[in-house]
Amino acid sequence: METHPIQQPKDQKASLKSAIPGPKSRALIERENQHVAPGLQRFAQMAGIVMKEARGSTITDVDGNTFIDIIGGIGVNGLGHSHPKFVEAVKEQVELCSVGSFSSEPRVDLVERIAKHARTPKLHRTQLYSSGAEAVESALRLAKCYTGKNEFVSFWGGFHGKTMGVLSLMGSDFKEKMGPLVPGNAIVPYAYCYRCPLKLKQESCSLACVELARKQIKMSTTGNVAAMIVEPMQGSAGNIIPPKDFLPAVHGIAKEIGALFIADEMITGFGRTGKYWATEHSGTEPDMITIGKQFGGGVPVSGIISRDEIVNAKPWSNPSGSSSSYGGNPLVSAAAATALRIIDEEGLVENSRRMGEYFLRKLEPLVDRYPFVGEVRGAGLFLAIEMVKDKTTREPLAKEIMYQVFKDFVKHGLLTMAYDAKFRIQPAMTIDEKTIDNAVAIITEVYDGMNKSGTWKS
Template sequence: MTATPKNQKVHLKTLVPGPRSTVLRQREDEHVAPGLQGYAVMAGIAVERAEGSAVTDVDGNTFLDFIGGIGVGALGHSHPGVVKAITDQVARASVGSFTSESRVELLERVAKHPPALGVHRLQLYSSGAEAVESALRLAKSHTKKSEFVSFWGGFHGKTMGVLSLMGSTFKEGLGPMVPGAHILPYADCYRCPFGTTYPSCGLACVEHGRKQLKNASTNAIAAFVIEPMQGTAGNVVPPDDFLPAVRELAKEHDALFLADEMITGFGRTGRFWGVDHSGVKPDIVTLGKAFGGGFPLSGVLTTDAISQAKPWSIPSGSSSSYGGNPLAAAAGVAALRAIDEDGLVENAREVGAAMLEELTAFVDEYPFVGHVRGRGLFMGVELVADKKTKQPLSRTVTRRIFDECVRRGLLTMAYAPSFRIQPALTIDHQTAKNGIAVLREVFDEAKRTNLWGLT
């Protein structure tokens, strides 16, 4: 078992951001293009080093990290197993598509945890969007059909094919989209689009989707593309019978079921795969984020039969310049070894349950906390202006909450009213408590000042 830091704490030496961070950010702003990840820009810090669930900036301030690289940092920062694997491998060979010992071991380790019986054929890539784009091409190759179904709130990447499947306003101004995309309601029960209540709703979202496809599709659906639990939408956890109902709908259209496990895979939700909570058996699975232990690594998993589809399966038909290189494979092996040997799936389940219990109490304690949900270390908090109407807090207020967290040494995604919490799978109980204590301090001040008088 790898020794990981325990009981990590905030340690602040300067005001945040500090003077050295400010200077570095100013120098960077002279040349960097806009559009970087929002939390990094808003925090204003420059990182010197990081370990476990703690990040230290160039001014010597140490923060607790509840963002976790938005799922990428599942093993925490600078995990010693990953550091050693990358160091050893880069000194031997790092690029190229030739077979390597590390890639063979990576394939074997993934095959030990199939999301469904027979789903073991793996093609490797370096980004989430790249993997999902490949999965779409695979679905078309196998089914010889051209349409896709995705869901409101869904996020599968920012390249043009997957952008067309995005179920949010993010894509406004970027049209026209790729034709043949159908976007159905997702089972976000806190904000039910039909104003119903589960389970008496009878999964109205699925029934609406069934009618929509009957009237809008050309009966040429290649695949249903779905996150078992939605990340970008706010770590939304659907009822366990939602995915089976969607799977049945896919069968009605003779379409594949494509589970996007970028965020939910590798133990994040307290089970190895997000689909494990519902028992759904996918045909294709896309994976990434935690996969490389912080190194860019993603992939597409499928069956023997589906993987043979042409043109996807012809030489170079599904390859990538960076996919499956020895360095990425070594990082992936180290990450999967740590997840197994260090019991990180169980840790996510246990620490996540304790965090969720403490956070759930916030609903009664704070007038602006409308709902708390989660599975494992995949949690969401709804910040609302009114609990009855569920009107989200304004971005002005949530930005203030984010800033106050950073100022006190906690890195969060509280800048959005659907506030996601997803720390490293290696986080221990006490470090998690230390982080929640900072969040409670900020929420106490927000309550005392009536959200600082902001609107």
Template sequence: MSSTPKKQRVHLKTIVPGPRSTALRQREDAHVAPGLQGYAVMAGIAVESAEGSAVTDVDGNTFLDFIGGIGVGALGHSHPGVVKAIQDQVARASVGSFTSEARVELLERVAKHPPTEGVHRLQLYSSGAEAVESALRLAKSHTKKTEFVSFWGGFHGKTMGALSLMGSNFKEGLGPMVPGSHILPYADCYRCPIGSTYPTCGLGCIDQGRKQLKYASTNSIAAFIVEPMQGTAGNVVPPDDFIPAVRELAHEFGALFIADEMITGFGRTGRYWGVEHSGAKPDIVTLGKAFGGGFPLSGVLTTDAIAQAKPWSNPSGSSSSYGGNPLAAAAGVAALKAIEEDGLVDNAREVGAAMLEELAAFVEAYPFVGHVRGRGLFMGIELVADKKTKEPLSRAVTRRIFDECVRRGLLTMSYAPSFRIQPALTIDHETAKNGIAVLREVFDEAKRTNLWGLT
């Protein structure tokens, strides 16, 4: 990865947030609607530039970035290959659904690394939720059925169909949801949904889900949609036999199996696809985030037979105004080229393993760290008030942890008790160690002073 920066570290010139950031935020707050990404609002900084795993604000403070745009910045900030591809393409052609050399190459590059044999038909979009909605329409078109199954903790987007399948309380106040949406327990073994222990449970969550569908569905299930590893729930890694069991359950009900690989696809977990860890074979795959190298790009992958389903396959039946435009396609080509040529899947596996080894020691070192988990550069830490009861730390406490990380130059998702760590796939060992050193400093201070009531 000669094209990306190495050994990046924190450099602070002012208090955080600095005066220029504060002034810009005040101007923005006069007009911007509420509801922006929580971490961006809480950090209080205004960005001047960013490169690799470092973000520099308008006050000249440089932060290490362990958020990575929540998966979007998988190639790091301003990857030179993506920058050049976008610059070159925008001068030639940007919009429209006509065939372009960039789109043809993108299709061919995706087809070189299918999540399973035969899943190569790709339709393109600009957001994750848009791709998920298309996948749901495709499943209905193919099966002629009407219901869907998702899982506790799952996140597939905020549009109405995807929102109805969200496995959290985010939906409160937004009902009613789309009828025929069923949500089953996910194998989050640290917080077992059925109060058991793996592997003696025998995947009892699957058995419970089967019973629920038997009595709650109308036996008209079009598809099961599941994240191979759950992102928003806290980067939860299920046992390897869980996802194949989900696939079997889907087919038992005559439904398709949709793998939502928005976060886990393209190397994040140390394999090209999240489903590769378990060997489960999806019928449909939704993809995005790393796919565009930071440019808005998403897609739906499926087989020849399923892609022919009508009305999804009718002219304009599965299209999008921005889908497959030359500019997005060029960005996608550059991103996939970097993932392949820079060895980013291997880098995610190797650097992620080293990070996980350091973070695993936190469980013994800190009374408020209950559990550490991860695959590749997809890691999670459970911050708890009590290790025996697994009671999560309050949001007030985790917000203080987040603030202290930002003040010391580390951008994290530590504002939630299920603390997600997912830096760029381009991050090197030294930069990763520098970031963990800041996190350790914050945790050491919390333990030493009991500053926020941590015990």
């Protein structure tokens, strides 16, 4: 397919005109805090800025400060902010029709575009929802209906949403004090090789974590597993990229136990990792894919993709059995279809691959340059920096230090997810080399200051 030039600005820079946060931001947040409930995104609260407008890879606040954005809406903002084609399409659709469960031309266009990029020809049936957790819950219901089984397997470090129905899948301590959880789930090891839970070396471990997972499933379930759900590359856990043979190996376990294999591609799908689907990197063919985030171009839309024989399972396939009030309405369908069209027309999957390789090359020297950078890794524009107190033990830098690192980045005009020792980087797929250079220059400036002051040692 012939591609068009990317319609987003290039060589975007930070420009600071006030203290951070500025007086207008502080005043607005003070007003908001009188009424908004706690629990908002940590980095948004820590930054303390109030957005006014954004374009491409920059955000400008109400005080006139412009920041380079490499958060990308936590993977939502694949097109970059305010892509002109996207803005035009959403404006046009909202004037025609926004909501309703009836079929619409935008929805027909959308499901056809998804089918065009099917992971396999048979994987072409789509149902649409509004949030990631909603789509995952529907996928679990469908797996139960199709298999007649009632247990699930998920992975250490895995994240599939925050609703009660999917909290039991979560492989972290986020669910502390949330019990009792939905029963019938086993959580098994994921291949996080930089910090191997078994203290083994990748080159000689023979994927011992997979064998442990096999044993744990046998010991922790009743042999009635409906589905195994996995992120092909884990996002919330720190943009973790497993060895290429890990996913096929755990897929093999799913086949052994007669379970469906669900790939949660909320974060990794639609080109984020340099391929349309992250499962392509390992050649894995799932039974079901959950989708969201940059799928909607900035509008809340998610979904599941599966095969004919699976989606016809009852009662999931009964009238109203898998529907959603807002799922697939004309407005979100137009937005998502336009996002997929732009990804194709502007060659954003290939741009993600090329810019990801470029970004990674720029970050790799940091490992030798700084004693607190343990590893950098990436697949497309799905990157991470491991921040450590000791390179030998790989002990993560303390949260208090990382909070200060995050604030220093903001004060230099860079919006990041560097509030954790696993510093995640997920910029817009429209980003260019010069904007990456400008972002890396700020990272280097902040790291130089850390190294000189020695604050990272405390």
